[in-house]
Amino acid sequence: MAVEEAAKQVAESPEGMIALAAAIPTAAGAIGAAWAQASIGSAAMGMVAEQPDKAGNVLIWLALPETLIILGLACSFLILSNMAGKH
DSSP: OHHHHHHHHHHHSHHHHHHHHHHHHHHHHHHHHHHHHHHHHHHHHHHHHHOGGGHHHHHHHHHTTHHHHHHHHHHHHHHHHHHTTOO
16 A cells, blocks of 8 residues: 555656656666677677687677666756756
């Protein structure tokens, strides 16, 4: 019962909806980056095992999915900054 009441209060308040709208891009970016890094990490370790001189390239490929999280955070900050003064 308490969880349902809390969810109802969040859904009815503008602050709760703004927080939810800001959380979705960050969560989606984090899930997407984790999914991408799972594939990239296993392939990269296989490549380093066969060609140790390519270890520098592995760091670049592992850093690329992190831009998804940065873009998600940027979207969240934009949502919060635009919506903060409008409710």
